[in-house]
Amino acid sequence: MIPSEPEKLNLNTKESRSGAPHPKTFFIKTFGCQMNVHDSERMSGLLMDSGAIPVENPEEAEIILVNTCTIRDKADQKALSDLGRLRRIRKEGGILAVTGCMAQREGEELFRMVPDVDLLLGPSQIRNLIPLIERTSSGEKHVDGTVLPLPEMTTPPAFRPEGATAFVTVQEGCDKACAYCVVPSTRGPERSRPVEDILQEIRDLVNLGYREITLLGQNVNGYGKKEMNGNGAFFTLLQKIHEIPGLKRIRFTTSHPVDMSEALVETMKSFPRIMPHLHLPLQSGSDSVLCRMRRGYTVEEYRYWAKLLRREIPGISLTTDLIVGFCGETEEEFLETCRAVEEFRFDGAFSFIYSPRPSTPAYALDTMPPRDVSVKRLERLQAQIESQSSEINRLMEGSIVEVLVEKWDPETGVAIGRTPQFRNVKTKVSGYTPPPFPGDLISVRIESSSKTGIRGTAIRIIG
Numbered sequence: 065m066i067p068s069e070p071e072k073l074n075l076n077t078k079e080s081r082s083g084a085p086h087p088k089t090f091f092i093k094t095f096g097c098q099m100n101v102h103d104s105e106r107m108s109g110l111l112m113d114s115g116a117i118p119v120e121n122p123e124e125a126e127i128i129l130v131n132t133c134t135i136r137d138k139a140d141q142k143a144l145s146d147l148g149r150l151r152r153i154r155k156e157g158g159i160l161a162v163t164g165c166m167a168q169r170e171g172e173e174l175f176r177m178v179p180d181v182d183l184l185l186g187p188s189q190i191r192n193l194i195p196l197i198e199r200t201s202s203g204e205k206h207v208d209g210t211v212l213p214l215p216e217m218t219t220p221p222a223f224r225p226e227g228a229t230a231f232v233t234v235q236e237g238c239d240k241a242c243a244y245c246v247v248p249s250t251r252g253p254e255r256s257r258p259v260e261d262i263l264q265e266i267r268d269l270v271n272l273g274y275r276e277i278t279l280l281g282q283n284v285n286g287y288g289k290k291e292m293n294g295n296g297a298f299f300t301l302l303q304k305i306h307e308i309p310g311l312k313r314i315r316f317t318t319s320h321p322v323d324m325s326e327a328l329v330e331t332m333k334s335f336p337r338i339m340p341h342l343h344l345p346l347q348s349g350s351d352s353v354l355c356r357m358r359r360g361y362t363v364e365e366y367r368y369w370a371k372l373l374r375r376e377i378p379g380i381s382l383t384t385d386l387i388v389g390f391c392g393e394t395e396e397e398f399l400e401t402c403r404a405v406e407e408f409r410f411d412g413a414f415s416f417i418y419s420p421r422p423s424t425p426a427y428a429l430d431t432m433p434p435r436d437v438s439v440k441r442l443e444r445l446q447a448q449i450e451s452q453s454s455e456i457n458r459l460m461e462g463s464i465v466e467v468l469v470e471k472w473d474p475e476t477g478v479a480i481g482r483t484p485q486f487r488n489v490k491t492k493v494s495g496y497t498p499p500p501f502p503g504d505l506i507s508v509r510i511e512s513s514s515k516t517g518i519r520g521t522a523i524r525i526i527g
């Protein structure tokens with residue numbers, strides 16, 4: 065599956081509908097997950113390759129893109145309210161495009177909801193962005209890029225902000241069918257990217273100065289299952305990436321319990337540049353809820369992986385996603401989730417109230433607990449997660465950790481970066497010449513932790 069080169073066009077050479085020079089400044093507003101953040105980087109890359117220039121302010125942009133999320137109803141509401149604002153400030157003759165998962169889910173309905181929108185583009189159609197913009201600027205009204213046939217997986221050139229860390233897509237789409245989730249319908253079936261493409265992109269990133277990469281995929285640990293006929297492809301990929309000289313840290317997200325393997329745990333244990341952090345969504349601590357969610361595993365199966373990870377990789381951080389108030393959730397089932405959070409000693413968790421999504425299997429069910437019950441459950445769960453997480457932070461006080469510097473502020477002498485376990489630390493650095501650069505590792509003594517974060521003092525610049 066070798067993707068062909070996306071079409072190259074020069075956006076600056078043509079006349080636009082208004083007769084003005086062709087749109088050449090652009091602004092992207094991004095909602096949603098890391099994949100969407102990276103999709104915006106890819107769209108920026110394509111636009112810049114075509115001669116367009118990014119601007120900080122939407123008022124100055126001739127092309128405005130709103131890269132949307134639709135995972136919960138709130139995500140839709142946020143995107144729609146932003147569209148309402150951007151619609152009013154768009155330039156005469158400019159282009160307003162809606163991209164991302166909400167664009168894909170709503171399709172042409174969005175043209176009815178916000179008639180000022182010129183162009184729709186789903187996450188799988190990013191490679192077609194420039195030709196579709198061309199169609200819009202040659203006067204075609206309401207160009208709908210969500211109805212195009214699904215192209216092969218594509219990874220257009222991404223434009224990333226300068227820094228030490230970068231996202232790299234290894235897999236797109238999702239073949240699972242969790243009853244509550246829109247992602248399979250917005251991002252299409254699961255596709256894995258060829259190994260050599262991934263390795264080349266990472267080598268190029270290291271040459272540009274990036275020192276940490278995060279591999280992205282909806283079920284990243286199931287990478288290559290389809291293409292390479294079976295398990296094992298992901299841990300082999302990690303081992304190959306580990307050989308790239310100059311790369312200091314490897315992360316990946318999101319993993320799925322069903323796609324876990326002993327070989328992956330062994331690889332995480334034996335290859336030191338793979339960071340000791342796994343984001344492994346549990347969703348619920350109740351087998352009956354997991355079954356209704358169609359997650360494909362039981363709590364006992366999750367327990368197997370949690371125990372193995374804690375035993376084999378001491379100090380590993382285990383984080384998760386949880387949904388409360390799913391269809392038919394009883395108080396007892398909710399309490400099972402609270403007990404699981406305690407048992408698995410999650411270092412952190414994203415938790416949400418279930419939001420019914422059109423076109424998902426669970427949408428038709430109307431057995432959700434009353435809203436006020438779910439709100440209370442979420443509050444209780446979040447209080448528990450926060451207290452566990454603060455306790456872990458508190459236990460770090462006095463310890464020495466390695467931090468990869470992401471930002472350095474010479475004014476305050478503070479470096480911001482993360483521990484191997486993905487904890488954010490603000491480090492006071494004084495008396496070092498030269499000071500640390502983004503991408504340097506520093507040894508830090510943790511002095512304090514509070515709700516506002518973890519603070520420490522540098523004791524050595526490792527480099």
Ligand code: SAH
Nearest residue numbers: 244245282318345385386416417418419421
């Ligand atoms: N592929 C990943 C998750 C992608 S979506 C996985 O399977 O774990 C990120 C998170 O959003 C999910 O883990 C889930 O907790 C949450 N989520 C997805 N659909 C939701 C819905 N309809 N209502 C509430 N939360 C939802």
Ligand code: SF4
Nearest residue numbers: 238240242245247282
């Ligand atoms: Fe959604 Fe489930 Fe796929 Fe994750 S695995 S993206 S929750 S369908």
Ligand code: F3S
Nearest residue numbers: 096097133134135165
């Ligand atoms: Fe991400 Fe939201 Fe789509 S979470 S995959 S942008 S629905």
